[in-house]
Amino acid sequence: MNPTTAYKNSEISIYSNKIKTKVAKFVKSRTTFKKKAKKIRTKVTFHRPKTLKKDGNPKYPRISAPPRNKLDHYQILKYPLTTESAMKKIEDNNTMVFIVDIRTDKKKIKDAVKKMYDIQIKKVNTLIRPDGTKKAYVRLTPDYDALDVANKIGII
Known part of the structure; x- marks a missing residue:
């Protein structure tokens, strides 16, 4: 074996070893299997993570017609009471008494009285x-008199 060729072969093998290590490092850094850091659990129970929720875009409406409001201010207030005790409330407490729809709440009653009688x-x-x-029992503010409102409505 010629000494010059032996020297060249060893030089090539050293050079190829350096390339091999660089390639190995590169491949190792690009692999998809990396060790993932474990998330610390702070609660005992597991809750499914929140995922993307898209708005519905239906091709046709699921109901044929939109529901109409069954309780407008005329249906909320049925009629004012004109009993003796109701008249006493009007005179003494500045309070008017109405019979209202069973499904209404206080806020709707307040809005209906405000809208109908100003x-x-x-x-x-x-x-x-x-x-x-x-x-x-609808209590009026002090700047309105229940007797005047009752006269305007036609109770008295």
Whole structure:
């Protein structure tokens, strides 16, 4: 074996070893199997993570017509009470008494009275009578007089 060729072969083998190590490092850094850091659990129970929720875009409406509002302000207030005790409330407490729809709440009653009679309401108390109807005591603010409003409505 010629000494010059032996020297060249060893030089090539050293050079190829360096390339091999560089390639190995490169491949190792690009591999998809990396050790993932474990997430620390802070709670005992597992909850499914929140995922993307898209808005619905239906091809046709699921109901044929949109539901209409069954309770407008004319249906909320059925009629004012004109009993002696209701008249006493009007005179003494600046409070008007109405029979209202059973499904309404105090806020809807307040809005309906405000819309129909153009008056400001301080508060509304309700009760359900033994006959199944709902009675609403509507207290007016001090700048409105319940007697004047009752006259305007036609109770008195």
